[in-house]
Amino acid sequence: MNIEQAVTAAFAGLQLGSTFTLDDILNAVQNRRQRRLRIVELANLNTSDGICALWLVTDTGDYVLHAHSDSALHRQQFVLHEFAHMILGHDDADDCPAEDVLLPNIPPYTRGRLLKRQDIACETEIAAEFLADRLAAGIRGSVFAETRYSEVFG
Template identity: 75%
Template sequence: MNTEQTVSAAVAGLQLGGTFTFDELLRSVQDRRHRRLRVIELADLDTHDGLCALWLATETDDLVLHARTDSTLHRQQFILHELAHMILGHCDGDDCTVDEALLPNIPPYTRGRLLRRQDLDSKTEIAAESLADRLAASIRGSVFAESRYSEVFG
């Protein structure tokens, strides 16, 4: 399956329709994963260091930690990219196992997720960014629908 097919299947699997709100998306991901989802801004995380956001999984929660930015759209893209990894099932199961001796106090699932972050040109990173773009378009579509933007401006 190519990236476009993978992304289209993931969007359809959300069963949210063509447009939805950010909150509806968060609830959907949380329900699908049967885990609490928390999005947390870290003031000390600096995008100049090359890290905009990361997804950490604990025994009971998914945490999306993101850098501070003045741009709402930029922040949303940080978060949507990490949600896309969850939706696409990246690092589910044994995909992200790492030697426990390297980071013994961090769960294997989280260790793998953190250490694979460097390969931005990988198929998983490209698919996550493509899905994040589609999610953003659907969220923008819901904003326009709620504001009657299309009705007024065509």
């Protein structure tokens, strides 16, 4: 299955309809993974370091940690990208290998996720960004439907 087919199937599998909110996606991901999911902004995480967000899996749940941004849409995209990894089942994907000798004090899974995010040309990152864009469009659709923005401005 190619990336477009995988993303289309994953999006359809969420059964969110054509318009939805970030909370609707959060609930769908929690239900699918049968785990609690928390979103936390890290004030010290800086996008200039090349890390906008990361997904951590713990024994008690999932965490999306994201950098601060003055733009709500930018922050939302950080979070949606990490949600997309969860939706696409990238928790054990390994098409962007990380070296075990790097970051030795960080568990291997977390190390791999951090380094994979840096390689935006790998298939998992392309698919995650594609799905994040589709999710963002659905959220915008719900806002547009409520405000008739698209009817006024095209």
